[in-house]
Amino acid sequence: xxxxxxxxxxxxxxxxxxxxxxxxxxxxxxxxxxxxxxxxxxxxxxxxxxxxxxxxxxxxxxxxxxxxxxxxxxxxxxxxxxxxxxxxxxxxxxxxxxxxxxxxxxxxxxxxxxxxxxxxxxxxxxxxxxxxxxxxxxxxxxxxxxxxxxxxxxxxxxxxxxxxxxxxxxxxxxxxxxxxxxxxxxxxxxxxxxxxxxxxxxxxxxxxxxxxxxxxxxxxxxxxxxxxxxxxxxxxxxxxxxxxxxxxxxxxxxxxxxxxxxxxxxxxxxxxxxxxxxxxxxxxxxxxxxxxxxxxxxxxxxxxxxxxxxxxxxxxxxxxxxxxxxxxxxxxxxxxxxxxxxxxxxxxxxxxxxxxxxxxxx
Numbered sequence: 001x002x003x004x005x006x007x008x009x010x011x012x013x014x015x016x017x018x019x020x021x022x023x024x025x026x027x028x029x030x031x032x033x034x035x036x037x038x039x040x041x042x043x044x045x046x047x048x049x050x051x052x053x054x055x056x057x058x059x060x061x062x063x064x065x066x067x068x069x070x071x072x073x074x075x076x077x078x079x080x081x082x083x084x085x086x087x088x089x090x091x092x093x094x095x096x097x098x099x100x101x102x103x104x105x106x107x108x109x110x111x112x113x114x115x116x117x118x119x120x121x122x123x124x125x126x127x128x129x130x131x132x133x134x135x136x137x138x139x140x141x142x143x144x145x146x147x148x149x150x151x152x153x154x155x156x157x158x159x160x161x162x163x164x165x166x167x168x169x170x171x172x173x174x175x176x177x178x179x180x181x182x183x184x185x186x187x188x189x190x191x192x193x194x195x196x197x198x199x200x201x202x203x204x205x206x207x208x209x210x211x212x213x214x215x216x217x218x219x220x221x222x223x224x225x226x227x228x229x230x231x232x233x234x235x236x237x238x239x240x241x242x243x244x245x246x247x248x249x250x251x252x253x254x255x256x257x258x259x260x261x262x263x264x265x266x267x268x269x270x271x272x273x274x275x276x277x278x279x280x281x282x283x284x285x286x287x288x289x290x291x292x293x294x295x296x297x298x299x300x301x302x303x304x305x306x307x308x309x310x311x312x313x314x315x316x317x318x319x320x321x322x323x324x325x326x327x328x329x330x331x332x333x334x335x336x337x338x339x340x341x342x343x344x345x346x347x348x349x350x351x352x353x354x355x356x357x358x359x360x361x362x
Contacts, residue, residue: 007101144355170284205233286307
């Protein structure tokens with residue numbers, strides 16, 4: 001039996017993360033999935049593992065006392081406790097040979113305390129908030145590094161000679177299924193709907209919507225997803241009668257909400273001005289075939305120039321929303337779906353398995 005011990009930076013969720021999508025598609029492999037504790041008082045690590053798939057069991061790691069190296073005693077004690085916890089579970093299940101899959105630079109401190117056969121580091125974000133040498137050491141130790149964007153790949157290339165680009169993906173079969181009649185959502189809205197799908201983070205720049213909603217009161221702007229109350233634009237947006245916050249919805253409902261919309265919109269987070277990571281949201285939009293208007297940073301390169309309307313200012317955002325609304329979709333919708341299909345998670349996972357099997361790591 002082949003095993004992967006996965007150290008996830010995010011908990012197992014009903015809305016799957018990148019790591020969940022990949023781990024559930026590792027054919028012929030048993031995955032022991034270790035999620036972080038919710039907080040310092042989380043005692044979930046005392047509970048037995050939870051079988052979430054026939055081939056995936058989820059465990060919770062003991063919480064760390066601190067991530068501050070300037071508190072060396074508590075820092076090292078927390079790392080030792082996590083390593084001992086993992087090793088006890090492996091010994092109990094008689095797992096001797098396994099591939100260690102890491103997703104965050106914080107996992108570098110466990111490497112010397114675990115006896116793995118091969119090491120993978122999957123980098124899906126910029127870790128500027130953590131010490132640079134943590135990620136450098138992890139990438140150097142890894143047999144294979146996956147990077148979610150060209151910039152991340154370039155950033156990590158000096159640390160690894162075996163690095164591969166692995167963009168985010170999409171549950172294509174779910175989001176491409178918009179041809180059926182959607183459930184009767186927003187029955188009282190008979191105006192064009194522009195939809196954002198995802199969390200409204202506190203640093204999400206909502207100014208293009210504030211501007212456009214004021215300029216075009218005959219349009220409706222729909223936000224489907226959880227909202228963080230500290231976003232400075234929320235109070236202004238809630239005053240507009242043509243802005244609707246639907247709140248967090250089950251994953252299986254999202255295609256229906258997007259199917260009810262006329263145009264999908266993508267906005268920017270102010271904490272990542274240089275990021276070239278394509279969010280899974282974009283692939284979800286592409287899979288529907290719907291027009292997409294996306295904000296970009298001033299010098300950012302357009303990633304799908306033939307199928308996505310790229311706006312750089314509030315004014316151009318409003319103008320492109322009109323153009324997207326008026327487009328002839330007879331030819332471009334299929335091209336969008338083709339991009340979504342190419343990014344399907346089964347294809348991403350297949351590429352990972354092929355590389356790991358070719359290199360003899362799995």
